[in-house]
Amino acid sequence: MQGQIIRIGTNSKDYINAMDMSEGYGDSGNAIADKSQFIMSLFEQLDTNHGGISPIDRSIIDRCVSLVYQDAMKNNYIPTLKHLYNKLLEQSEPEAKSLAIKLELFTNGSLNIFAHETNVDIKSRILSFNIFNLGKQLKTMGLLVITDAIINRVNENWRKGKRTHVFIDEIHVIFENEESATFFASAWRQFRKRDAYPTGITQNVKYLLSSQQGTSMLSNSEFIVMLNQSANDREDLARLLNISEEQMGYITNAPTGSGLIKYGGSILPFVNKMPKGLLYDLNTTKPGNRKLLFN
Numbered sequence: 434m435q436g437q438i439i440r441i442g443t444n445s446k447d448y449i450n451a452m453d454m455s456e457g458y459g460d461s462g463n464a465i466a467d468k469s470q471f472i473m474s475l476f477e478q479l480d481t482n483h484g485g486i487s488p489i490d491r492s493i494i495d496r497c498v499s500l501v502y503q504d505a506m507k508n509n510y511i512p513t514l515k516h517l518y519n520k521l522l523e524q525s526e527p528e529a530k531s532l533a534i535k536l537e538l539f540t541n542g543s544l545n546i547f548a549h550e551t552n553v554d555i556k557s558r559i560l561s562f563n564i565f566n567l568g569k570q571l572k573t574m575g576l577l578v579i580t581d582a583i584i585n586r587v588n589e590n591w592r593k594g595k596r597t598h599v600f601i602d603e604i605h606v607i608f609e610n611e612e613s614a615t616f617f618a619s620a621w622r623q624f625r626k627r628d629a630y631p632t633g634i635t636q637n638v639k640y641l642l643s644s645q646q647g648t649s650m651l652s653n654s655e656f657i658v659m660l661n662q663s664a665n666d667r668e669d670l671a672r673l674l675n676i677s678e679e680q681m682g683y684i685t686n687a688p689t690g691s692g693l694i695k696y697g698g699s700i701l702p703f704v705n706k707m708p709k710g711l712l713y714d715l716n717t718t719k720p721g722n723r724k725l726l727f728n
Contacts, residue, residue, distance in 0.1 A: 436561065437553070439560060443568060450548075455586075459623070462708055473612055474613045496524075517540075529533070542548050583624075595716060597630070598629070604633035604634060604641070605640035655696065656695070658703075660691070
């Protein structure tokens with residue numbers, strides 16, 4: 434199958450460079466500006482306990498990202514977050530020093546897994562990014578860096594006339610703050626414009642429904658599968674997707690393997706129960722059943 438599993442975690446030796454940028458990066462026509470937006474979303478993750486980053490912070494980040502890439506192109510090297518950290522320290526503003534301190538743990542400290550040059554082959558036919566061991570503090574940041582790496586791969590495939598299928602689990606984590614939601618909504622648009630088919634998976638749809646970017650993505654999606662939903666989520670989905678009262682019954686206390694499918698302008702109930710046997714054993718995600726299979 435020509436596949437590869439890339440394990441991202443604090444104890445892993447697999448690295449993805451958060452500053453990697455392929456030809457044609459972004460969707461605005463200004464690759465460095467789009468990369469700057471991505472870096473801002475990372476800084477939002479570093480400062481979630483203090484209200485995120487300020488307009489002054491954004492200006493400094495934008496300036497430093499541009500300077501880092503100018504230096505890299507002039508001297509023919511691949512930039513990393515360590516170069517950005519050093520560039521922040523060179524600035525005169527106290528806010529720049531504060532930003533550098535926030536970044537230090539993720540460049541020179543114990544959580545520096547995204548501050549190295551990429552050392553894995555991301556050109557394999559099938560890629561699986563495993564973030565199980567990433568830890569809560571790095572999970573959203575990890576999803577953003579991985580999404581950015583996928584953007585680079587989608588761009589490469591698009592230039593070669595190849596289609597890309599993208600599956601993102603726990604997608605709700607990205608919508609827990611505005612900056613990362615804005616970046617991901619832009620990534621989602623790029624996927625669709627460049628012959629990629631993105632699929633988001635979540636058990637916590639409330640985070641998408643509470644985000645303007647998330648609701649926009651949901652309302653513009655051609656294909657949505659809904660399983661059993663909580664009362665509040667059902668009501669919000671009904672308003673967003675025009676689900677009738679009768680149809681709501683199919684996602685109220687729904688048994689496993691059943692629910693609603695929205696396809697284009699149609700909404701249909703479905704039942705998809707897999708009979709017990711080898712295929713069920715290989716596909717089940719229930720821990721008890723998997724123990725029986727692998728023990």
